[in-house]
Amino acid sequence: MEVRFRSRRIMSDFASVSGRPSWTSGVSIPLPCAGSRRRARLLASFALATLLAGCQGGARVVGIGKPAVHVGSTRMGALLLPPEFWALHAELEKLFNQPVVFDPIINGAMIGRQLNDGRLQFAIMSAREFAEISEDARVELVATGLNSAGRPARKALIVANAASDVKTLADCKGRRFAFGPSGDLLLDKAALAALARAGVAPGDLKRELPPISLTGRLNALGGSSEIAKLVAFDGSVPAGVVDEVTYASLPESGGSLLTGASRDQLRVLGETEAVPEMAVVASAKADPTRVQMLREYLLSRAKNNAEMLKQLGVSGFGAADETLYADARRLLKGER
Structure with missing residues (x-):
């Protein structure tokens, strides 16, 4: 069981155009007013979600009082954290020794804007979602997922x-x-x-x-x-x-x-032509040390966590080929 000593507020703007963080894995909200059954039920629901999210991984204390690392994706889970990210979430919090929040964003273009602005530090995206990012956005490919054939792209x-x-x-x-x-x-x-x-x-x-x-x-x-x-x-x-x-x-x-x-x-x-697999992307404003830590983990140690790879639907991670993703962008635009 995972022990968490932190409080972070819930933000309820999942589908808003701002796309700001909409949920956290460690939650504290004000106690409901007396007689407010609806707020009491909400409190109970969030507490349950926190407990279930907190059971991912081994016992540990996540960095107290440290700012959260925000990871964007278009996925959303019924209990705040999408099931495909359960094991990855635990690994990232161990890696960074900081709270990690997976923010559900409506599409790749919006993820790109938030990476460019530094509101997201990282993102996990399909090739199509990455192709939706503006070419002017300042982002960096960290790694690419490998399919069941062990390749970073498929025809x-x-x-x-x-x-x-x-x-x-x-x-x-x-x-x-x-x-x-x-x-x-x-x-x-x-x-x-x-x-x-x-x-x-x-x-x-x-x-x-x-x-x-x-x-x-x-x-x-x-x-x-x-x-x-x-x-x-x-x-x-x-x-x-x-x-x-x-x-x-x-x-x-x-x-x-x-x-x-x-x-x-x-x-x-x-x-x-070949289309690349899932991309792990970093904001140009993300801490370079964190970016390198994530890259080294994905390329060298992620293969040791079979459950995480299974949840993500990949067989491992490899170095990202920028040419493949540039071709994907042209394909989306109908230029191929």
């Missing part, structure tokens, strides 16, 4: 039903094509760019009509696994895009409607 594969007559990217013209969620950097933006390089414009694909789609494209919200299943078993969708990590995880044969597609049911037509 997607353009696939067709192996039994169909779609054998080249050009054959996708006039056909239904399954993309990932609208705006997804890999399964939507990169797929569109790959098709365009092969001479297949968005208007060349069979257009989807409302209510199936508001974009004119078939966007599978379930991502790569759903797309692979559509292409393998829905005769009206002969082609789509599947990320390479998901494709590699499919069984070689034996796919079914119940278990999903197998690789022998799909024909690979081409591939997209």
